[in-house]
Amino acid sequence: MRPWKRLASSTVLANRWINVTADKCLLPNGAVVEPYFVVHEPEWVHVFAINTAEQVLVVRQYRYAADAVCTELPGGVVEEGEEPLAAAKRELLEETGYHARSWEYVGPLFANPGRQTNRIHLFIAREISAASKQNLDATEEIEFHFLSAAEVQVAIDSGEFSQAFHVASYYRATHFLAAASEA
């Protein structure tokens, strides 16, 4: 399974919100694909933060492109020059006001590797405490609350917790913790 070769790449849309290139690609079978559109994204982080009752901290916000209110894990964009762990700590604090004393890295997943360049870095946060108020942008309206594992499953089944990236991270974290507790 050999990679494609980039023969050329030109920017078709670039600003502070979105960055799209149209690439010319040589495939292993000799075919040339042009244009192939790539959305260049910064890395993202997700935080699976649990309290001592093993409830998960979730956020709820309106998502414009799908016109839906989504329950999700805290998370966001890794800023330029920032480490993923620092971004995870910052996003958790900004979105919920929570701070955690224990951090563990689960690993990365590709967000959408056929179209997007970036990965989602998943962290587990424990020994959490409410440290401050939310610190949101003017365009952000975010609620947060705790859910048990059974309540998250109900929310997934009902469509309340319905964002694929976050469903991936939620289940991945629960399996990671289950494997760790069996080891």
Place this chain on the structure above:
Amino acid sequence: MRPWKRLASSTVLANRWINVTADKCLLPNGAVVEPYFVVHEPEWVHVFAINTAEQVLVVRQYRYAADAVCTELPGGVVEEGEEPLAAAKRELLEETGYHARSWEYVGPLFANPGRQTNRIHLFIAREISAASKQNLDATEEIEFHFLSAAEVQVAIDSGEFSQAFHVASYYRATHFLAAASEA
């Protein structure tokens, strides 16, 4: 949690591969966001196909934007006028040559609701059999094989099965089947 209002929308990139609009949005707090970029995508399908040994049928392909070879579930785009179930059957057959006699709909997830319009529809396929050869586009190179649940977990942990959308669908299907077998 109130929705944003679309005040205007203009197309900035539209062709057979990608469709991006720049919208002007009125937020519930009175703020106006402009431009807000939306990527308009068709609906997608994923297929969790299992054999009588409870092994899952996975595909493996090169994904250009992330420059990575990814193990995933079979799936793809719902074509215009096509029902999601028909798309699931078509994609399974095209990518693997497999046909299934039993189909069950698990439900939808939003792909990336802050940026993209579309959902991923997840189906479970059982009573499967190899019915034909793969039927791939000239730009597609897809391998397929079966993995046990333990092998998928190893592939997720190692980064082989590393696409967030497919990790979401894989775990969601396994939890759906576990809940059904307990009921």
